[in-house]
Amino acid sequence: MELQLTRPDDWHLHLRDGHLLQSVVHHSAKHFGRAIVMPNLRPPVTTTAAAVAYRESILKALPSGSAFNPLMTLYLTDSTNPEEIKLARQSGVVFGVKLYPAGATTNSQDGVTDIFGRLPVLEEMINHNMPLLVHGEVTDPAVDTFDREKVFIETVLSPLIQRLPKLKVVMEHITTSDAVRFIESCKEGFVAATVTPQHLLLNRNSLFQGGLQPHNYCLPVLKRETHRQAIVSAVASGSKRFFLGTDSAPHDRQKKECSCGCAGIYSAPVALSLYAKVFEEAGALDKLEAFTSFNGPDFYGLPRNSSKIILRKNPWRVPDTYSFASGEIVPMFSGQTLDWLPFDH
Numbered sequence: 001m002e003l004q005l006t007r008p009d010d011w012h013l014h015l016r017d018g019h020l021l022q023s024v025v026h027h028s029a030k031h032f033g034r035a036i037v038m039p040n041l042r043p044p045v046t047t048t049a050a051a052v053a054y055r056e057s058i059l060k061a062l063p064s065g066s067a068f069n070p071l072m073t074l075y076l077t078d079s080t081n082p083e084e085i086k087l088a089r090q091s092g093v094v095f096g097v098k099l100y101p102a103g104a105t106t107n108s109q110d111g112v113t114d115i116f117g118r119l120p121v122l123e124e125m126i127n128h129n130m131p132l133l134v135h136g137e138v139t140d141p142a143v144d145t146f147d148r149e150k151v152f153i154e155t156v157l158s159p160l161i162q163r164l165p166k167l168k169v170v171m172e173h174i175t176t177s178d179a180v181r182f183i184e185s186c187k188e189g190f191v192a193a194t195v196t197p198q199h200l201l202l203n204r205n206s207l208f209q210g211g212l213q214p215h216n217y218c219l220p221v222l223k224r225e226t227h228r229q230a231i232v233s234a235v236a237s238g239s240k241r242f243f244l245g246t247d248s249a250p251h252d253r254q255k256k257e258c259s260c261g262c263a264g265i266y267s268a269p270v271a272l273s274l275y276a277k278v279f280e281e282a283g284a285l286d287k288l289e290a291f292t293s294f295n296g297p298d299f300y301g302l303p304r305n306s307s308k309i310i311l312r313k314n315p316w317r318v319p320d321t322y323s324f325a326s327g328e329i330v331p332m333f334s335g336q337t338l339d340w341l342p343f344d345h
């Protein structure tokens with residue numbers, strides 16, 4: 001059995017830099033046309049100049065002949081000014097501005113402490129039709145980890161959208177039925193969400209199955225099964241508001257398997273196989289292509305890709321690890337067998 005799909009894009013990807021970039025970028029470039037590249041490097045990509053330089057290093061790291069197009073983002077801080085948004089738009093290579101609430105996730109320490117203090121920047125983004133990409137969790141240590149997305153929607157995102165109804169917003173890596181309901185309640189074309197393979201396939205039991213499982217730890221953390229089911233129903237419905245964003249987040253194995261393991265799941269090499277599995281199990285393979293290849297570019301106002309890929313039923317074993325110059329990375333579904341295998345058309 002075979003499916004032909006318009007070439008997909010990844011609307012949420014971490015490519016890192018240095019050795020790690022060199023060893024992961026080809027996994028995304030192999031089948032994806034474009035990717036929104038997240039700016040949470042150390043130091044973060046806070047200026048257009050830095051985004052342009054980062055883009056150059058990504059292009060250099062690509063296999064020769066690759067047509068992969070990295071779409072860059074800026075990391076919003078408490079000192080980002082509206083002028084930077086103008087520069088970003090003029091550059092032609094920056095496609096979004098990322099909101100990390102300070103302290104919410106990996107490399108978010110330079111993030112925003114109060115988004116309502118950034119209104120002039122957000123208004124400039126509206127003028128330039130530049131979307132705000134949101135890691136949607138509050139950071140208040142008094143709020144239970146599993147409630148942080150819901151509380152963010154209630155106390156930050158919903159009031160923000162009411163204040164700035166013309167701002168385009170992508171709620172990244174949604175994890176709850178609350179997020180699904182919220183996105184569905186917003187104006188189509190203005191608010192959308194990316195969905196990761198892990199939040200479609202795993203629930204929070206996967207964190208503790210037979211012992212602590214650091215490779216299933218990401219942020220926002222996996223939630224209970226009812227939330228997973230709500231997210232599957234949302235994507236299987238064919239709604240245009242949801243699209244593919246892997247949040248593929250490579251970390252050296254030693255940084256995951258240690259006394260304070262960091263958050264992030266490496267899914268780039270398996271993501272398309274996993275999304276196909278989700279849609280097949282939901283009886284919605286006919287909705288897969290819109291999710292992987294249409295809804296994202298339509299939301300961002302970019303053309304859909306013209307080339308195609310094939311997904312073939314061809315069981316394959318996911319490698320246990322991928323080696324890179326200074327370590328190894330354990331991928332999602334490491335060592336397991338997946339049915340669908342992507343090929344270039």
Ligand SMILES: NC(=O)N[C@@H](CC(=O)O)C(=O)O
Nearest residue numbers: 014105106218219249263264
């Ligand atoms: N998702 C994660 O758990 N980690 C991401 C950061 C992020 O997307 O929040 C990373 O950069 O490692």
Ligand SMILES: [Zn+2]
Nearest residue numbers: 105135172219
């Ligand atoms: Zn995030």
Ligand SMILES: [Zn+2]
Nearest residue numbers: 014038247249
């Ligand atoms: Zn991410």
